[in-house]
Amino acid sequence: MITDTLFIFGPGGTGKRSLDNLLTNYVVRIYPHVLRKSGPRGTNDIRYANPGLYNDIYSLFRIFGTVGRHLPSDEAVWWYSRPGTLCYKVRGEYHILFLHIPYLYEVKVEIYAPVIPVILKNIPIKKYLGRVYIIILNPADDLDNIDKLKNLTRENCSNRGDSEESINEVLASVDEEIGSWRQMIDEFGAVVYNNWKFPEYLYTAFNRTELLKEARNCLLDRNPQLEIFFKPENKLDR
Numbered sequence: 001m002i003t004d005t006l007f008i009f010g011p012g013g014t015g016k017r018s019l020d021n022l023l024t025n026y027v028v029r030i031y032p033h034v035l036r037k038s039g040p041r042g043t044n045d046i047r048y049a050n051p052g053l054y055n056d057i058y059s060l061f062r063i064f065g066t067v068g069r070h071l072p073s074d075e076a077v078w079w080y081s082r083p084g085t086l087c088y089k090v091r092g093e094y095h096i097l098f099l100h101i102p103y104l105y106e107v108k109v110e111i112y113a114p115v116i117p118v119i120l121k122n123i124p125i126k127k128y129l130g131r132v133y134i135i136i137l138n139p140a141d142d143l144d145n146i147d148k149l150k151n152l153t154r155e156n157c158s159n160r161g162d163s164e165e166s167i168n169e170v171l172a173s174v175d176e177e178i179g180s181w182r183q184m185i186d187e188f189g190a191v192v193y194n195n196w197k198f199p200e201y202l203y204t205a206f207n208r209t210e211l212l213k214e215a216r217n218c219l220l221d222r223n224p225q226l227e228i229f230f231k232p233e234n235k236l237d238r
Contacts, residue, residue, distance in 0.1 A: 010137030012170035013156030032095035134190035159201040
């Protein structure tokens with residue numbers, strides 16, 4: 001059973017991935033299985049699953065009497081309540097998110113941002129997620145300053161070593177997701193951190209721990225409740 005759920009959003013290169021190092025070992029990380037038609041993205045693509053998996057799961061759920069409910073929205077989202085499973089499409093490809101946790105745990109969930117307003121409007125799913133915390137990392141001074149947001153995102157991704165093709169994909173995803181970020185702020189209590197100054201490329205072996213401490217303090221300053229997910233400051237180097 002999930003007691004508390006953390007969602008972290010923001011453009012690529014902003015430092016979302018590095019914040020995983022703040023989380024205690026008791027926080028369960030939940031990632032979607034991506035049914036990518038083009039196959040895995042290299043040998044380390046542990047989230048890849050064969051597209052045929054969707055039909056296998058659908059058939060298995062039907063055998064055990066579980067039928068998915070299509071959630072009303074412009075997004076293609078289905079909820080299977082008994083196994084606690086969410087299926088949704090991102091750019092024509094299925095993502096499958098297994099949310100069932102047999103014990104009491106805090107979780108950090110990675111999910112496509114436009115799906116969030118859909119599931120949080122659904123009372124049974126919202127109850128399933130327990131207490132929900134949403135943070136949005138914004139490298140610019142305002143989410144409405146799109147040009148500056150994209151320029152800083154390009155800079156962060158370039159400094160991280162991303163290819164031009166990858167950077168363009170990240171910038172396109174900003175256009176896809178920014179409306180959802182705003183909706184999360186307006187309707188679901190998301191906390192936006194403007195002028196976020198801890199992008200991915202800054203986390204080197206040399207200054208990683210100090211940056212994590214600064215990022216932790218910055219997050220807790222605006223949202224002290226997040227401390228339930230985080231390691232104590234003196235254990236960030238472990």
